[in-house]
Amino acid sequence: MSFPIHRYRRLRANAGILRMVRETSLSTDDLIEPMFVCEGKGVRQEISSMPGIARCSLDELLKDVRETQSLGIPAIILFGIPDKKDSRGSEAYNPDGIVQRAVREVKSAFPDMVVITDVCIDEYTDHGHCGLVEGNKILNDATLELLSKMAETHARAGADIVAPSDMMDGRVQAIRKTLDETSHEDTIILSYAAKYASGFYGPFREAADSSPKFGDRCSYQMDPGNSDESLREVFQDIEEGADIVMVKPALSYLDIIRRVRQEVQVPVAAYSVSGEYAMVKAAAERDWVDGERVMLEILLSIKRAGAQMILTYFAREAAKILNA
Ligand code: PBG
Numbered sequence: 001m002s003f004p005i006h007r008y009r010r011l012r013a014n015a016g017i018l019r020m021v022r023e024t025s026l027s028t029d030d031l032i033e034p035m036f037v038c039e040g041k042g043v044r045q046e047i048s049s050m051p052g053i054a055r056c057s058l059d060e061l062l063k064d065v066r067e068t069q070s071l072g073i074p075a076i077i078l079f080g081i082p083d084k085k086d087s088r089g090s091e092a093y094n095p096d097g098i099v100q101r102a103v104r105e106v107k108s109a110f111p112d113m114v115v116i117t118d119v120c121i122d123e124y125t126d127h128g129h130c131g132l133v134e135g136n137k138i139l140n141d142a143t144l145e146l147l148s149k150m151a152e153t154h155a156r157a158g159a160d161i162v163a164p165s166d167m168m169d170g171r172v173q174a175i176r177k178t179l180d181e182t183s184h185e186d187t188i189i190l191s192y193a194a195k196y197a198s199g200f201y202g203p204f205r206e207a208a209d210s211s212p213k214f215g216d217r218c219s220y221q222m223d224p225g226n227s228d229e230s231l232r233e234v235f236q237d238i239e240e241g242a243d244i245v246m247v248k249p250a251l252s253y254l255d256i257i258r259r260v261r262q263e264v265q266v267p268v269a270a271y272s273v274s275g276e277y278a279m280v281k282a283a284a285e286r287d288w289v290d291g292e293r294v295m296l297e298i299l300l301s302i303k304r305a306g307a308q309m310i311l312t313y314f315a316r317e318a319a320k321i322l323n324a
Contacts, residue, residue: 024304026296028072028322032116032269033315036207037061037102038081049203050274051281053313055081058102065106065113071319075114077163077311078102079208082124088132089121093149095156103157116161116190117154119147119175128205128212130166130220138219143168148178155184163246165192167220176241190269191242194230194256197221200249200275207274230256231263238266247307249273251298254305261306270307272298277313292321 011021036055038045043057056064068076080099082091091097103115121143122130131143143166151162162179164171172191179187197218205211222229234245245264247257248271261268280298284291295314302310312318 024300026300026303026318026322028319029074030299030303030308030310031073031315031319032075032077032309032311033068033073034077034079034311034313035061035064036079036081037098039083039098047203047207049206049278050313051285052317053207053277055207058098058105061102062105062109065110068316069110069113071316071323073315073319075116075161075309076106077116077118078106079118080123081208085124085126087126089124089146092121092124093146093153095153097153100153100157103154103159107158114160115158116163117151117159119151119154119162119164119171120166121146121150122166122210122212123208127214128210129215130217131168136215140168140170140220144171144174147171148174151175151187152178152182152184155179155182155187159187161188161190161244163190163192165195165248167192167195167217167222170240172237172240172242188243189241190244190246191237192248192271193234193237193242193245194253194260195221195246195248196224196253198224198249198252198273198275200252200273203274203278224252227256227259230260234260234264238264242266244269244309246271246311249276250302250307250310251276254301257302257305257307267308268306269309269311270302270305271311272302272314274313280314292317296321 011017038055038057040057041059044060045055047053078099082098099117106115120130122128127133129138131138154162237245244267246269247253247260250270250272257270280294283289299310
């Protein structure tokens with residue numbers, strides 16, 4: 001491989017050659033758009049730490065979904081912001097809860113849109129934890145029943161995919177069992193398999209008003225120092241019935257995405273989270289970086305690392321550029 005026989009610049013000579021030899025490219029098919037839905041009518045409440053992203057009431061949400069669909073984005077993931085929260089997160093598994101109603105309306109207006117739901121009670125609990133709480137303890141097994149009920153109400157409303165993000169042990173098995181017993185054997189499970197205890201979730205917690213009121217999530221989400229453990233989580237979730245596994249966050253965990261991709265034969269998703277979005281937006285606002293360019297570069301890096309699908313708040317913005 002020595003100079004002057006080999007000159008790597010030959011294959012960088014012009015745009016046509018670059019296109020021909022490019023190993024990875026981004027497509028709208030790769031994108032999944034997260035959306036926040038709240039009660040009310042005509043509500044479109046911007047999230048201050050996520051410029052361009054809002055919590056929307058159902059009527060407004062449908063307008064966004066129309067645009068998302070017209071841009072060719074195949075899927076959305078819904079997060080609910082209920083009016084009432086309690087210690088058991090009852091609204092999470094209310095068959096007429098905000099997400100359940102949103103799923104029904106989105107699927108009836110846009111049957112081809114793939115609708116994913118986040119299965120986790122933290123947006124619905126007054127303590128903000130992803131599991132039931134006893135004293136200072138987050139209960140694992142007792143939470144599984146609530147998660148299963150929640151997933152079943154989502155499936156019954158018409159969700160194509162349920163995505164447990166709570167990080168309780170055994171939840172994929174519990175959800176799969178409940179779905180199968182209730183004739184939802186075709187509902188897909190996308191598990192947040194390797195979900196790290198991350199500072200990058202900050203803006204999301206503002207959006208969903210879901211910061212834990214005491215303690216933190218370190219007893220259930222993964223330690224950022226661990227890599228082997230992500231494979232144990234992923235293998236276990238697949239064994240329990242996960243159809244798709246996810247790594248979250250994405251940008252600081254590209255090595256994990258890569259490792260998981262190399263080890264498993266199921267599709268791998270990555271969640272480019274709220275803090276990753278906020279950092280780019282904040283720097284671009286100050287003209288410190290070219291926002292569009294770094295957005296596309298980050299999304300491409302996540303795909304290059306091995307993710308076949310990317311959950312990103314940039315979905316529509318990126319799709320507009322990719323379609324142009
Ligand atoms: C939990 C959940 C969280 C996110 C997605 N699902 C928050 C958390 O674990 O605190 C974060 C997503 C983001 O930051 O964009 N329901």
